[in-house]
Amino acid sequence: MNASFSIRSLVSKALHLRKLTPDIENGINTELTRLGYVSDADYEALELLMSELDAGRIKLVASF
Numbered sequence: 001m002n003a004s005f006s007i008r009s010l011v012s013k014a015l016h017l018r019k020l021t022p023d024i025e026n027g028i029n030t031e032l033t034r035l036g037y038v039s040d041a042d043y044e045a046l047e048l049l050m051s052e053l054d055a056g057r058i059k060l061v062a063s064f
Contacts, residue, residue: 007031011045014058020049022063 010027014020028046032038038046052058 007042008045011049019061021061
């Protein structure tokens with residue numbers, strides 16, 4: 001699987017669930033660390049996720 005697609009997949013999953021779970025957040029962080037950079041497409045996806053979080057349409061789910 002293409003790593004960039006993986007980041008966008010994780011963002012898409014969070015948007016669909018309307019939740020940013022610890023597993024999704026960890027997956028995004030792992031891919032970003034592994035890649036060492038953010039592509040334009042990934043940046044746009046992450047920017048959308050952050051704006052949805054800021055607007056309250058996506059809930060941040062705390063780990064237990």
